[in-house]
Amino acid sequence: MSGAVRLLRQGAVATLLLDQPARRNAMTRAMWRTLPALVAEAARDASVAVLRLEGAGGHFCGGADISEFAETYATLENTTRANAEIGAAVEALAAFPKPAVAVIRGACVGGGVALALACDLRFAADDARFAVTPAKLGLIYSQADATRLMRAVGAARAKDLLFTARLVEAAEALRIGLVEEVCAAEALEDFVAQRIAPMVAGSRPALRAIKAVANAIEDGAEWESAELRTMFDEAFAGDDFREGYEAFLAKRAPVFRAR
Structure with missing residues (x-):
């Protein structure tokens, strides 16, 4: 139409x-x-x-x-x-x-x-x-x-x-x-x-977090704000981080599944 x-x-x-x-x-x-x-x-x-x-x-x-x-x-x-x-x-x-x-x-x-x-x-x-x-x-x-x-x-x-x-x-x-x-x-x-x-093959949570951090910085977020630091730290607890480093060690492409 x-x-x-x-x-x-x-x-x-x-x-x-x-x-x-x-x-x-x-x-x-x-x-x-x-x-x-x-x-x-x-x-x-x-x-x-x-x-x-x-x-x-x-x-x-x-x-x-x-x-x-x-x-x-x-x-x-x-x-x-x-x-x-x-x-x-x-x-x-x-x-x-x-x-x-x-x-x-x-x-x-x-x-x-x-x-x-x-x-x-x-x-x-x-x-x-x-x-x-x-x-x-x-x-x-x-x-x-x-x-x-x-x-x-x-x-x-x-x-x-x-x-x-x-x-x-x-x-x-x-x-x-x-x-x-x-x-x-x-x-x-x-x-x-x-x-x-x-991007399609990447980690969906990571892409969303990267965009959120970048936008916050562009909008004047304070240096090392607590919210952005928490977002950074929490990524290390995600399933995609484990898949990412295990794939790196195994010399294979990662398969990210988190949505």
Whole structure:
């Protein structure tokens, strides 16, 4: 069904598919509202190790669907409600407790950049292009979205992207840190599968804990906080630690079973 967000599964990898290809996967109000529940479903599913976020067809996401703007922003009440829905969708993705990877082809614009930045890693095809466009509409990025952009590319570059709303090609996006990797469009699927494979084979509790620690540090956790120290220590009591070191001693690949 076009004009929707869909959750697909293939083994231990779930894909959150933005499916409105005729409009470059621009997000309708219904799509923003649907996204948090699907993210929560993937988080609850113990069989899911990694979440991919991508768009149907040749584009990632063209931002919010401008065809709805007249109604969406007709009143302050409507505006507040719509912005809360968009914020909730992006924050749900940012709070996903397992590794989340954005797979970016074609246009990644406005709210599409916000969605990509809410993922842990961003892998792009060489035909990807990016723009942070609120200024073109007389608007600004939310504080949360601007914070993630600044963390990715630095304050000065973030201001440049926000002030100018200019188009950034894939090579520049890689150079400034907006994405982690760029490869040929025809090779992107195989490249992403190779990068995800070690995560799928890894310890699920360890991956979740690594993400939690990294996010806490990024959010300003105190040095050697008691909560993070406990998380570190408890990993040594897990079944995956025993399997990991026994596999190392036996010179074999570990088979992690904890979920």
